[in-house]
Amino acid sequence: MIEDLVERLRLLRTPGIGPVTFRQLIMRFGTPANALAAVPDLARRGGGKAPPLRTRDDAEREIARVDRLGGRWLAVGQGLYPRLLAELEDAPPLLIARGNLNLLDRQAVAIVGARNASAAACRFARGLAHDLGQHELVVVSGLARGIDSAAHDGALASGTIGVIAGGIDVFYPPENEERQTALYEQGLVLAEMPPGTEPRARHFPYRNRIIAGMSSGTVVVEAAPRSGSLITARLAAEAGREVMAVPGSPLDPRAQGCNQLIRDGATLVQNAADVIEAIRPFENRVRAVSTTYDQPQEQMNGDDALTLVEELLGPSPVPVDEIIRLSGASSGAVQMALLELDLAGRLDRHAGNKVSLRPA
């Protein structure tokens, strides 16, 4: 198990290997060790040079550091790793957790919203989180200011999970140190990035996919148009989860994001009962067996597929399904060719399972 973790971590922390590539490699080669061994050849076949693999020492150092911090590792598809999160195409291959791991075994609902929310909205979020907690639901949020903080506070006694954009040992925003510490002790904190990572703007959408992905549904409370909360809502919708929003008066500019979400099809919720009703269909999926991951795929006929796929790709993103259809090759062969191009640093992956050739 620890050996498997070392190999997983080496693979995951290798530059250029994101969650999707990681998944593809494991699906193709069965184990992290086999995948690691194959990466250099794959990259060369894709027309690039081999990426600098992370060493065993690097991985062991990170594992020891997490250990000292009181963190635990969660590997996708194994143990307490959230089942719904594992369904995402780009599920984090590894998560670092600190706190009460039992919370991962309960159905989760995300509550997110504006950092500069009104006092009334924060009070509402706190009350909603509290009431959901009374129904055995775990409240997930992002430990940000405003609505996130209120949601964690409301559910602190019953169970709440904070997903952070930086390392498991980094407090952000700084004034939330006390709250984050409370979550280590009474709740749970999850991080995808290595310890010590200071969160940057690009980390937040990744963090948001975890919040949306591990939850049966996401409730948005007061969100400005084009805000991070709406990104979380979109990610929840893309993952097939329930998107819920708390309405507000059209005269209140802070209500615009939520009202628009409802116009776009989100469920209007006014209280915990509304939320519970909306997420009921997910009840059984939370504890259902995880989706197929770590399943080696059929063998495929390399070179021809690679040439074919390369010819079909250009600088504009196209759906992988279209490449498969146009190439006439098997899905496995196309995925393999894409993997080779990816590892060679010649592929860009985009939302909606689209890919493009990276401009030279």
Added chain:
Amino acid sequence: MIEDLVERLRLLRTPGIGPVTFRQLIMRFGTPANALAAVPDLARRGGGKAPPLRTRDDAEREIARVDRLGGRWLAVGQGLYPRLLAELEDAPPLLIARGNLNLLDRQAVAIVGARNASAAACRFARGLAHDLGQHELVVVSGLARGIDSAAHDGALASGTIGVIAGGIDVFYPPENEERQTALYEQGLVLAEMPPGTEPRARHFPYRNRIIAGMSSGTVVVEAAPRSGSLITARLAAEAGREVMAVPGSPLDPRAQGCNQLIRDGATLVQNAADVIEAIRPFENRVRAVSTTYDQPQEQMNGDDALTLVEELLGPSPVPVDEIIRLSGASSGAVQMALLELDLAGRLDRHAGNKVSLRPA
């Protein structure tokens, strides 16, 4: 034409003849005069005594009175009678109008809401009505306090229609006399009841069906649960029209009715553009030719159907369609039998096209 009006009015004002019975009679006998002549026999066949028909004098007196008040008559399916309203099963056979009749030739939207609405909601309603008016839409409401008054005020310059529960010459609520007078002069007022009628509680749902029925859609602004505005919304939905609601914070009890409407499927609207988008599908139906009304139906085989229908009826309301199916008789024959029972005072008609035998 005036002769036709006299007969229509005699028939309509005869006790026990409501809009549905009126429609059935005209469909069966072609003209009001023929229907009037048939009523006594029909009632006797139904097992009751003939209702006291209104006299020619009664009708002419009412017509003269409306004339003195500056009112005009609108007969269903004719002239400027609102086309969408004529589609209702229980469309008012006659309406009395006072004001600018040209407003009837434009697409209409209803704005309704609480009498004790917040100042903010009234301001919103006034602004929305104004903005809809800038897009050639006529704003329909009920001349009540609160939202109704605000809606009329906002659209006074561009075009607004007030539908009142009492007679065309009765000011209700009294403090709205000035506003109602302004509508006589710059807008339009519609009444179903005879002049001089003081509005009573039972009149308001009838008034609401006219508001909902003549409009492409109904916008509800702040409504308490179980309020008249929600009845109007339900009637709009039953008539297949667009139901729209303005959301509010769950912390504001006055927003509960609208938020629940949205949960139940109403379109969330925040401004005139949202309303215009929602009612666009009705644009062409407003000026389309009216539905079939005043079309005499096929002849039918009286006595057997009457006996059969009577046996099938009981004190519990059943759908007319079910009576038709169970009886095996033609739809026309069943309708005729129901008409006879109705005129004999032995039938009750219920919402959803259901009927029951009146307990003796």
